[in-house]
Amino acid sequence: MRLVVFGATGATGHRLVAQALQRGHEITAIVRDPARLDVAPQARLTVTTLADLTDVEAVAAHVSGHDAVLSTLGARTQRQARTTPVAGPATSAITAAMRVTGTTRLIALSAAPVGPPAEEESRLTRTVVLPLVRFAYRHSYADLRAMEDLLSTSDLAWTVIRPPMLTDAPGAGRYRAAIGDNIGGGSSITRSDLATAMLDMLEEPETIRRVVGVAS
Secondary structure (H helix, E strand, O other): EEEEEEEOOOHOOOHHHHHHHOOOOOOEEOOOOHHOOOOOOOOOOOEOOOOOOOOHHHHHHOOOOOOOEEEEEOOOHHHHHHOOHHHHHHHHHHHHHHHHHHHEEEEEOOHHHHHHOOOOOHHHHHHHHHHHHHHHHHHHHHHHHHHHHHHHHHOOOEEEEEEEEEEOOOOOOOOEEOOOOOOOOOOOHHHHHHHHHHHOOOHHHHHHOOEEEEOO
């Protein structure tokens, strides 16, 4: 497949690019600073600089000709999330560009606390842990919620993935997933396994227009 990746220089994004290349996909990595992309140059990788992710015309020029879009976009800090949201505005431009170009498949990264707790989640998590986490990262989650709200009304073939805490540990090559729910007791997932899940779901039609919880 020909894939375009937004957020390619992030901690999850560069793992996503690397794994996609290993699977034989052709990748266009959209970046602000090419020097920050921690992936070796190769024939199936095109690195494109795009400073304004809200410029629909510019985004469409890079999305055109691709089979799917993957986004790991989000604010890098709480200060940025409070003053300059990233995921919501960029996703608005990306989806508009997709409608122009005819590309329909989109995998977008959110976060587990944006949604309700899993049905089997513990009372401690529901009443203490989750409220504290939501308050601490409220600006980032507001940005991601805006992104999810936008996609929920879209007719594109979107999938929103909600992971819990992300770690940089080596991937296990496996993960748990729940369509329409978070993972009860799922406290973390490695960025490598999250990238694996995002790529797997490209070819899982049951995840289209659904939110999917993932965890180790």
